[in-house]
Amino acid sequence: MKRIFIILFFLLVGSSLVFADDLSDVKKRGVFRHLGVPYANFVTDRADGLDVEMMRLFAAHLGVQYVYVETSWENVIPDLVGKKVTPDGDNVKLGESTPIRGDVIANGFTILPWRQKVLAYTTPTFPNQVWLIARTDSDLQPIKPTGNLSKDIAAVKSLLTGRGLLGKAKTCLEPSLYKLQETGAKITLFSGNLNELAPAVINRDAETAILDVPDALVALEKWPGQILVIGPVSDQQEMGVAFRPSSPELLREFNAFFDKIRKDGTYRKLVEKYYPAVFSYYPDFFVR
Numbered sequence: 001m002k003r004i005f006i007i008l009f010f011l012l013v014g015s016s017l018v019f020a021d022d023l024s025d026v027k028k029r030g031v032f033r034h035l036g037v038p039y040a041n042f043v044t045d046r047a048d049g050l051d052v053e054m055m056r057l058f059a060a061h062l063g064v065q066y067v068y069v070e071t072s073w074e075n076v077i078p079d080l081v082g083k084k085v086t087p088d089g090d091n092v093k094l095g096e097s098t099p100i101r102g103d104v105i106a107n108g109f110t111i112l113p114w115r116q117k118v119l120a121y122t123t124p125t126f127p128n129q130v131w132l133i134a135r136t137d138s139d140l141q142p143i144k145p146t147g148n149l150s151k152d153i154a155a156v157k158s159l160l161t162g163r164g165l166l167g168k169a170k171t172c173l174e175p176s177l178y179k180l181q182e183t184g185a186k187i188t189l190f191s192g193n194l195n196e197l198a199p200a201v202i203n204r205d206a207e208t209a210i211l212d213v214p215d216a217l218v219a220l221e222k223w224p225g226q227i228l229v230i231g232p233v234s235d236q237q238e239m240g241v242a243f244r245p246s247s248p249e250l251l252r253e254f255n256a257f258f259d260k261i262r263k264d265g266t267y268r269k270l271v272e273k274y275y276p277a278v279f280s281y282y283p284d285f286f287v288r
Contacts, residue, residue, distance in 0.1 A: 035102030
């Protein structure tokens, strides 16, 4: 069914995917366009970050020029596939055609079922999970881990009744993905950038928020002693780099490239540079 959906999707998108669609087209053009949204330490406002450096290395591997194309969470998928895409549970609704502006999405992009309907993900590149955070002066306290993730998630959710909660639509921080509306929380969908969620809690714009692991790790380092991680609201997730399904050769080339830099230690050094604390939380991910 997934393959049939992808075929129908590209029939609907039509000719907007003709240009610079796969590996040979990128090499012929001589430019590799990296679509990114400034987020945590994957893409920073200093024009660097884990995914920026990795995409620069990949462009050099291809022998082409690297170009960063900044976009937004709302537009990043349309900018890649040439079609407006609206999530509908684990499915998507397709809208009007849009210009294609890039060849890849790389900015800490969580692998979600609805995104897999229209994107082709690479080998997972980073571990993820969604956590509940609060201010350190909150009466909420971190749960005591039981060793059973399902029980830990249930314990965190039980604390949300009547609490204000910030999430972000069309991202991995969409509260409905984790059935948080069923907890009795007072949910608000944040209109700002993901990087502004932690400051919103610190500034008392909201009592709690959900953050994914990379953003939480950055926030804990940037604002020490000001936020608490209460516990998980999701199972462990994974992030990846996303290509158009009509770019299989480009995806295969990236997977081969990523396997190489993972084995030779290049990727680990990049992770140590931007997310040194992640090894304490997910050590098994980096010994694959």
